[in-house]
Amino acid sequence: MSDQLQNLDLPYFAIFLTFFLAVLSSLLVLAPTQRGISATWDYLKQVKFIERNGIVVSTYIVIAVSLWVVVMIVAPQFFMVELSFHDGTVAADVNYDYSQTPYTFNNYSYVIFGSGSDDSYFNVLHLKVFLRTIIASVCITLLAFVLCYPIAYYMAQTAKGGTVRLLLICLVLPFWVNEILRAFAFRILFGSSGVINSVLIGSGIMDEPFDFIKADIAMYAGLSYAYILLMIFPIYNAIESLDHNQIEAARDLGSSWSRIHYRVVMPYAKPGIASGCTMVFMLTAGALAAPQILGGPSSLWFTQIITNWFNLGDWTRGSAYAFLFLLSCIVFVLTVMKYFKVNLGELAK
Amino acid sequence: MSSGVDLEHVTIRFGDFTAVDDANLSIKKGEFFSFLGPSGCGKTTILRAVSGFNEPTEGTVRINGNDMQGIGPNKRPTALIFQNLALFPLMSVADNIAFGLEVEGIKYVERRRRAEELLDLIALSGQGDKMVSELSGGQKQRVAIARALAVEPEVLLLDEPLSALDLKLRQHMRSELRNIQQRVGITFIYITHDQGEALTMSDRIAVMSAGLIEQVGDGSTIYNEPETAFVASFVGENNPFFGKVIKADENYAQIQNKFGLLRGRNTQGLSEGDSAILFVRPEALSLVHGDEPSENVIESTILSEEFEGHSIHIHLEGETAKKIALSISNDGTGSKLQVGDTTKICFDVDRAIVLPEGDLADE
Structure with a gap:
């Protein structure tokens, strides 16, 4: 470690540190408490955390949560960010140990400008894929919301206990099947000799099979379905606590159903909707299996490019791509949330 | 028939359970009419049948002589005040009151003006921008009344609206409600299990037990001339x-x-x-x-x-x-x-x- 520190190019290290702090702070912002460490400690003392839970349980909780945060979140991100500033063009050893290579911005500039040997000034191909991934993820999130909101509303306000349980089971059971298998199932469903084409041709609507995969319809369908539970449950939770009398009151005052939803139910369920949309967007943007399996030949998801870098053996470039992508998604989500006046704290409701 | 609310042989069943059994009565326009009975006697079911949330299994509900069958709660000239008030917590007081007007498509300025008028009526002038959560129990009560009155209903239905209040406030709100009713002059149908409320406020009272209307009459008749043992023992x-x-x-x-x-x-x-x-x-x-x-x-x-x-x-x-x-x-x-x-x-x-x-x- 000391050898390494001596080799450090100081300005690079400073920039790297700033970047890392940015990640760390965005992660901290995501934490529901939004407090500093000392404030958190004061808070725990105030609520008599240790007195209430006993020393054993308290210690376990503190250690487990710290391990979770440090080992699962902070450390991997730290190493990934650190890695992204190394020069991957200098050959690494067989274990992908880049620690001896110099610090550089090359990986980041490559995302935007490419290798420089291309015809265009910008890295058009990757930026296009990046934009398309974001836009498609937004569309899929909206589609999932449109599909899930009525189901969630029905389960939360209209259906009786038994029906709700049955519906929940029907929703959850398919997710026992592995994500990749589900993607393949969609491929079979949408294939040129698949069920959908057979039905369409059999019923005489079409003469020849439609290539759903080439048109990316299979991919969008698969991605929309992949995370519906994460959309339904937060919305269901939020709407369930809405007093049914409020809906009846609005109805009694002459309101149409659309206005009841727009003015009464949706504002009330806003935290749930935000939570569901955020999760679905983040997971869709970061999905790999569905685009890989269901994507048409011309379609590329940004995660596929990232994977590609790792597969090609340039982990530093892959890290830079992954980190930039994560950062963009977080910034995008925070901006949208700001626009809809949702607090981060509300997501944890 | 008359220009108030008429129940003609109204029977309401939920499965095998008969919630309301052959209710027959005529409520006059501008009357303060109470349904009094213990919980589970079917009085709320009658109220919901008048407001349109339930349809009678048999019989007819008429408002102003018009058969209300198949007309939804949003199309009836009634407004309901819920037991828990059901104010919209995410809207300001003025927005709550003006919600019915917003539904009718009335412009913001006009809505706001009408809301201010109603706030004057319920003695909450200038408090329209507050959130509902900032109000006290009695104030919320009055906002709920104003919200219902804003749509200018011909019949105001009140489902035990005072039961959540403490005793003192409840007694105060009794005279307040009676006052408001006399000022606006519309029909009030009031549901309660509290005979004190029914006796002090109502022009007439229907005493109910297990889905049956036992007796209809003014307060002193109900109290002094009970027709059934149930009425005699339940009232007073x-x-x-x-x-x-x-x-x-x-x-x-x-x-x-x-x-x-x-x-x-x-x-x-x-x-x-x-x-x-x-x-x-x-x-x-x-x-x-x-x-x-x-x-x-x-x-x-x-x-x-x-x-x-x-x-x-x-x-x-x-x-x-x-x-x-x-x-x-x-x-x-x-x-x-x-x-x-x-x-x-x-x-x-x-x-x-x-x-x-x-x-x-x-x-």
Whole structure:
């Protein structure tokens, strides 16, 4: 470690540190408490955390949560960010140990400008894929919301206990099947000799099979379905606590159903909707299996490019791509949330 | 028919359960009408049938003479005030009040002006920008009334709106509600299990029990001339004396009871041999001073005595676990009685009423 520190190019290290702090702070912002460490400690003392839970349980909780945060979140991100500033063009050893290579911005500039040997000034191909991934993820999130909101509303306000349980089971059971298998199932469903084409041709609507995969319809369908539970449950939770009398009151005052939803139910369920949309967007943007399996030949998801870098053996470039992508998604989500006046704290409701 | 609310043979069933059984009544325009009964008697179901959330299984609900069948709650000229008020927590007070107007597509400025008018009416002028959570219980109550009045309903339906308030506020809101009703002059249909509320506010009251309307009448009729044993025992305090009718004419009936022969008015045409209950109000009972009257004298043991300022309540051992309650006005000398003493009490024959036993047989 000391050898390494001596080799450090100081300005690079400073920039790297700033970047890392940015990640760390965005992660901290995501934490529901939004407090500093000392404030958190004061808070725990105030609520008599240790007195209430006993020393054993308290210690376990503190250690487990710290391990979770440090080992699962902070450390991997730290190493990934650190890695992204190394020069991957200098050959690494067989274990992908880049620690001896110099610090550089090359990986980041490559995302935007490419290798420089291309015809265009910008890295058009990757930026296009990046934009398309974001836009498609937004569309899929909206589609999932449109599909899930009525189901969630029905389960939360209209259906009786038994029906709700049955519906929940029907929703959850398919997710026992592995994500990749589900993607393949969609491929079979949408294939040129698949069920959908057979039905369409059999019923005489079409003469020849439609290539759903080439048109990316299979991919969008698969991605929309992949995370519906994460959309339904937060919305269901939020709407369930809405007093049914409020809906009846609005109805009694002459309101149409659309206005009841727009003015009464949706504002009330806003935290749930935000939570569901955020999760679905983040997971869709970061999905790999569905685009890989269901994507048409011309379609590329940004995660596929990232994977590609790792597969090609340039982990530093892959890290830079992954980190930039994560950062963009977080910034995008925070901006949208700001626009809809949702607090981060509300997501944890 | 009339221009108020009419229920014509309204029966409402949920599966095998009959919530409302053949309700037949006519509520006049501008009347303050109460449905009074214990919880589960079907009064809320009737209210929801008038507002349109339930459809009657049989029979017809008419508002202004128009059959309301198939007309949704959003299309009826009624406004409902919920037991828990159901104000919209994410809207300001003014937005809550103006919600019905917003639905009608009225422009913001006009909405706001109407909301301010209603805020004046409910004595909350200038508080339109507050959030609902910033208001006290009584203020929320008044906002709920204003929100319902904003759509200018012809009938205002109130589902126990005062039950969440504390006693003092409840009493204040009673006169407030009555005031508002007289100012706006529309029909109020009020649901309550609190007979005090019903008696003080209503022009007429329908007393309900287990889906049946037992009696309809103004407060003093309900209190003084109950037609069924249920009404007699549910409205106000009453002392029942169970027995068989041994002598009856068109004016009076006499029953044989553990305490002897008791005689009261026979308004329901009871005849000899009928099982009956004689009801005497606590305030109609008095202690025997001096000469003993010729009839309706009961001898019993004093179990407790409560001094309540203007009156003194005395409880005596009854024929069942239920004590005989007696209340005498405070003449400044006290009752001069000791707990454990045996005393004689009596009542005037015209202040007791003999009614068919009905459903109260097991009590």
